[in-house]
Amino acid sequence: METQLLPASPENIALAAALLQRGEVVGLPTETVYGLAADALNPQAVRKIFAAKGRPQDNPLIVHICDLSMLKTLTCEPPKLAYQLAEAFWPGPMTMVLPKADCLPDEVTASLPTVGIRFPAHPAAQAVIRESGLPLAAPSANLSGSPSPTKASHVYNDLQGKIPLILDGGECSVGLESTVVAVREGAIRLLRPGGITVEQLSAFAPVEIDNGVLHQMDPTAKVASPGMKYKHYSPKADVVIVDAGFPDFVSFVNSRRADGVYAMAFDGEETMLKVPTLSFGAAGDLSSQAKVLFDSLRRCDELGAKTVYVRSPQKNGIGLAVYNRLLRAAGFTVVDKDGNPI
Ligand code: TXA
Ligand code: MG
Secondary structure: OOOOOEEEHHOOOOOOOOHHHHHOEEEEEEOOOOOEEEEEOOOHHHHHHHHHHHOOOOOOOOOOOOOOOHHHHHHHOOHHHHHHHHHHHHHOEEEEEEEEEEOOHHHHHOOOOOOEOOOOOHHHHHHHHHHOOOOOEEEEEOOOOOOOOHHHHHHHHHOOOOEEEEEEEOOOOOOOOOOOEEEEEEEEEEEEEEOOOHHHHHOOOOEEOOOHHHOOOOHHHHOOOOOHHHHHHHOOOOOOOOOEOHHHHHHHHOOOOOOEEEEEEEOOHHHHHOOOEEOOOOOOOHHHHHHHEEEEEEEEHHHOOOEEEEOOOOOOOOHHHHHHHHHHHHHEEEEOOOOEEO
16 A cells, blocks of 8 residues: 655645545544544444554553534543543543443443543544544554654654555644543542643542552553553663653763764753763753654664663653653663662
């Protein structure tokens, strides 16, 4: 199959909508990462998503909507808190896991009694949902296991020949996947950190952080969010998180200089390092770190990196999401300034 990579113009948005109505899959931009979309109510179309990505069948998909009436048809009696969160954070990078309506096929929810719903902020994503008139099931548009795509070229590199169309809407503004929360009356459980932070959510109800956010899950265990148990976001290189201040990080990296050794450095700090570096955004600007992380992880592979050292980021705000993705990219390898595992 030939894959068309086209700008997200009104004409191409109409083309995407027509393909989706015919049961095809389409790569499209959202403000978090690019998604691989299909009609959420068409089981055959949804199966094409799993086939293109090589995604395990027991990992449920997020359904994307463009107004609150769609929330009502896809879920079953959402709590009042869900509407309060929707009003505060939608459209935007938050997915709510809620009891599902019967119309949703098991292919979307991996037979769970719940469904993840998100109202994306990106105008092209909203336009495709509106024009197609369909709720769109869409995981990140990467091959399963590799870093999520934050540019249309990332999607093309992963899925060319497997899908008919990718809409190019530029670089994603957030750069990490949405915050996933399970919502009950009076309680929020954080399943995956993202652009809507724990601090923001806590203004509405107590937030419990699921164990899988910062700890490695047993792949055979039953977990609240199946996606968290898989190997994720991983470049081919070994990523190692170094929990040290900048001077210690500099000595750590410089004493390990060798062929294939790279470091991710905050802007300006690369001048102190004697190995090739990739950008890790600006120190203290957590949003900029979120925005470049996946692109830098992909560049590691392009450059043939064997080992990549990264300084442990701050864990507040969107920093928690950066750390969560980095932990998975590193297979949970964190060391201190002397190289001892933590
Ligand atoms: O920002 C995003 O969320 C992007 C864009 C495209 O919207 N999508 C995305 O989808 O990241 P995906 O499939 O890569 O990640 C969805 C995550 C997985 O960890 C999955 O296990 C979890 O959400 N999830 C989906 N439905 C769920 C449910 N009913 N219960 C618990 N977790 C669920
Ligand atoms: Mg994904």
